[in-house]
Amino acid sequence: MTKADVTGNNHTLEVRDTEQTMAQEKPTLTYFARRGLGEMPRLILVESGIEWTDNRVDTIDDLKASGKLPYGQVPLLEYPDGFSISQSGAIVRHIARQHGLYGKNDKEAAEADMVFDGANDLRLHSRATIGNDTLREKFISEVLPKWLGFFEAHLKKNGSSYFVGHDITFADIAVYNTFYNMQILIPAAKLEGFPLCQKHFESIASRPRIAEYLKSRPYTAT
Numbered sequence: 001m002t003k004a005d006v007t008g009n010n011h012t013l014e015v016r017d018t019e020q021t022m023a024q025e026k027p028t029l030t031y032f033a034r035r036g037l038g039e040m041p042r043l044i045l046v047e048s049g050i051e052w053t054d055n056r057v058d059t060i061d062d063l064k065a066s067g068k069l070p071y072g073q074v075p076l077l078e079y080p081d082g083f084s085i086s087q088s089g090a091i092v093r094h095i096a097r098q099h100g101l102y103g104k105n106d107k108e109a110a111e112a113d114m115v116f117d118g119a120n121d122l123r124l125h126s127r128a129t130i131g132n133d134t135l136r137e138k139f140i141s142e143v144l145p146k147w148l149g150f151f152e153a154h155l156k157k158n159g160s161s162y163f164v165g166h167d168i169t170f171a172d173i174a175v176y177n178t179f180y181n182m183q184i185l186i187p188a189a190k191l192e193g194f195p196l197c198q199k200h201f202e203s204i205a206s207r208p209r210i211a212e213y214l215k216s217r218p219y220t221a222t
């Protein structure tokens with residue numbers, strides 16, 4: 001029986017098929033009930049606009065025992081068909097690739113990778129300051145101005161509101177997320193004096209889907 005035989009309305013059924021397919025493909029992201037390494041995958045899922053389940057857990061002992069964690073770690077992204085991946089960067093890139101958030105061509109993709117890795121470098125520098133006053137002072141006086149200088153120059157050279165090309169990529173979200181976490185961790189770490197970075201931060205935070213998510217996400221300290 002063809003679709004048209006069932007309802008006499010191909011369009012209705014096609015829409016329903018698409019909805020069913022989307023429901024079947026609706027992934028679940030599992031991570032602890034904090035931002036941590038789960039937040040970047042969450043943000044890219046939010047920006048992609050797809051439906052997904054935000055599974056925040058207190059423990060991953062059962063998951064570990066189930067053998068579902070390839071490296072014994074979360075975040076974990078799982079699809080109803082059994083496909084799953086861990087490693088936050090792999091999850092982010094997978095969603096970005098699927099939803100047009102990985103640049104328009106190979107060069108843009110490479111540039112997005114570069115910015116993503118740069119954002120991760122800054123993230124690691126900021127994390128290293130935890131409990132270390134000397135490193136925190138060095139972060140404020142040397143590391144942060146150096147990295148903000150790099151990012152400012154990159155935005156200036158690209159000449160758009162984004163780090164790569166003329167549209168948002170996962171790199172923009174990664175820089176946003178790093179700046180956000182850094183400012184929570186080190187309140188003295190400001191974007192002041194780097195107007196393009198400041199503007200970029202605000203523009204990502206005010207993208208409709210992200211702004212909505214930021215308003216509704218559960219508060220967590222880290």
Ligand SMILES: N[C@@H](CCC(=O)N[C@@H](CS)C(=O)NCC(=O)O)C(=O)O
Pocket residue numbers: 036037060072073074075086087088089
């Ligand atoms: N390189 C991995 C690191 C993941 C990772 O370290 N996850 C931690 C939580 S942030 C974890 O699951 N640790 C295992 C545990 O707590 O038992 C990634 O980026 O996803």
